[in-house]
Amino acid sequence: MGKTSKVVICGMKGVGKTAVLEQVIYGNITSKSELHSTIEDIYVANIESDKGTREKVRFYDTAGLEPLQTATASGTTNQQLPRHYLAIADGYILVYDTEKSESLDMLVSLKKDIDKNKDKKEVTIIVIGNKFKETENTEFDSTLSKATAWCNREKLRHFTASAMHRITLYEPFVHITSKLNPPPSKSTFTPLSMGRKVKDQS
């Protein structure tokens, strides 16, 4: 049996994490879909990598994080990714809403938390800007350009997508699947050839 990669999908509350996952896996999300806040859900999908191999990925849809001010005011505590995800994740999909700059700020601290806790483990992180509205909007533009600049600095792949358009989600999901399942590297081992012992003639 092949390996199953574990990918944690996280970000601020209500940015569309569940919609993104449901859409890419089942294609059943429309603008009329009413989704409830997630506590935790697990999805298992077979995704074709860019090398054409089918790879099994287990996605952990996490409870949305609350911005610090809201969390303090409401007395809730989920401002941090629960610790057990840090131990199991091979990869992360960080989602923000391109209309909400605070959802991007939350990813900045989330990424620091992941880096601090990943120990020596290699993890693949990608960022998806979920474009809630189709309309042009200056706040959206500035959040998006802040996000791409941050991703460049952090060497993270950034994707702009929409949970309402399944086709826009394929690229990020194929990308992370391919990164987590690189083709086996060619061996540098040179087979021993049968050699003849050359007698020293001198």
Ligand SMILES: Nc1nc2c(ncn2[C@@H]2O[C@H](COP(=O)(O)OP(=O)(O)OP(=O)(O)O)[C@@H](O)[C@H]2O)c(=O)[nH]1
């Ligand atoms: N119009 C529009 N609505 C969206 C989009 N993405 C999500 N929604 C809606 O926004 C609401 C919240 O989406 P969810 O996918 O539940 O968000 P979430 O990040 O999983 O939320 P939590 O589990 O509370 O953290 C749902 O009613 C979705 O249908 C989008 O791209 N466009």
